[in-house]
Amino acid sequence: MPAPDNSGENPYARPKNPNARTKKCANAFWVTSPGQSELRQESLNVPAQDEVLIRTLYSGISRGTESLVFNGRVPESEFSRMRAPFQAGEFPGPVKYGYCSVGRVEEGPEALIDKTVFCLFPHQDHYVVPASAVLEVPSIVPAKRAVLAANMETAINGVWDAEPMLGERVCVLGAGVVGLLVAYLCARIPGVNVHLIDINPERRAVAERLGVTFCAPEQAPDNQDCVIHASGHSAGLRQALELVGGEGRIIEMSWFGEGDVSIPLGGAFHSQRLTLKASQVGQLPPKLRPRWDYQRRLQLALSLLADERLDVLISGESDFDQFPALAPRLFGRSSAELCHRLRYPV
Template sequence: MLEGRVPASETERMRCPHQEGEFPFPVKYGYALVGRIAEGPAALIGRIGFALHPHQSAAVVAADAVSLVPEGVPPRRATLAANLETALNIVWDSGASLGDRVLVIGAGVVGLLVARLLSRIAGVEVTLADADPAKRAAAEAMGAAFAAPHSLPADVDVAINATGSDAGLDMAIAAAGLEARIVEASWHGEGTQRVTLGGAFHARRLTIQSSQVGRIPAARAARWTHRRRLATVMRLLEDDALDALISHEVPLAEAPARLPGLLKEPGALGILITYDAQGA
């Protein structure tokens, strides 16, 4: 989306709540707004809330569109809620279970959150791979081993591609064991991706599962709502290790000039856009 690569067929599906404008540009887009509730039902005033809303210093939303941030969760960490919701869906789609060996390729914020959730399942061994060695500390803070792309583990039970690249998917296929599951967690955008299926893909009877946060996985959809999933995410935010995933803070006025460079900076992770001193 940052590069304007939203296919025409996806412009409606890719809309976020409270979006203004149309893809590719100009568009007001975002889904990770955290702030203090100033007006509304008496029980909510003064509390810190999270909403799927574009970046801005103040917003008016329906009361039922706000999720209260638990008292022990810092507002800056609560900005990870939308990405953590995506990560939870990816873990569900992976089918990972006790004692599995799991490879996550791509140590961006989503990949790191996936690794953190997996590391909390008893006995699961998580390896997080990335070409940027500066991501090692963050991977280890999430409870995962770190690997460079040329030294991936083999015969894993689950391989998850969170790189946004077809090269990452090829790595997942190469690392997957017999009848293993591969989760394609990336959004690739407009264009053509090439995937190597001529090697051991068929002989190993591998499965590729797409994951997209817009829908609850079928095995849970009869019981889970989006509201229940987000409430679960709010509880999962009660984890101090997640603070390592915010690497920069940028005032809103400086964001247009600074964001392009920060997105390419080694070790960069979550970039928190801040407002005035009275905001969250």
């Protein structure tokens, strides 16, 4: 048995950060119950040597997933799989949820001090995380635009799963942020003919700004090699089955939460030997796993945000302290928001 330590130091304590100052308090957005939210104050630990204290500049609202969380529509079977990296609390609530945070390092390793970084952290004005959990935002990417990094990651994974090839005809159904980013990425592949389809005619201007051909559902071309579905509605998935050609593939990127989805598999699905494949950002495609990890994918996502045209995906901005009052509208079924950005006090 080791001799007792009479030095007064705890041998199991976290190593102290010599640059650390006093303990801070933070304000965080919590979903308290389905459809209800508030800002809560919490104390932060003084950062250890391998941690950073972040002052948030902006966070982005990933409306598709966060609306399911806000409205209490995460299925119990998915409680574990749908946890955000730094989530606090449990579904359906109270829960602190989110993953699009951009901030400035105030304390931590010298190499990171005053750097602008991205972190998969919920909506909160200050926070402490391991230094390994943040990535520096490239100097050519404005902090305001970097809130799109998590959505770009999802889009990258969707394109990897779809595997569009030179000369293919591809339709993307659903012009939310992820659908727009998927279409944007596919359109950059030489020879790929991309159509973005949505019921909202106002999405045409956004698509054209990104260099993507837009059309209404009734104008959508058929006999497609690949259809990527990201509308979040069963009607969109049904149309995906109608648009794809023989031996074609449908990539399902929507997450329906607790909703039931009815699709007609008794028609051409079997006779044309169609493939329906799920894409989910929580897993890398199997063939990439020997060489890629989540950090490398996130670095790629941040680098792809250098294009200033992507600013068109930010459809609104408000102060962080207004979030609880705005949340019912932002997460309502009638919301037409793309990415809503929250700005934090300087």
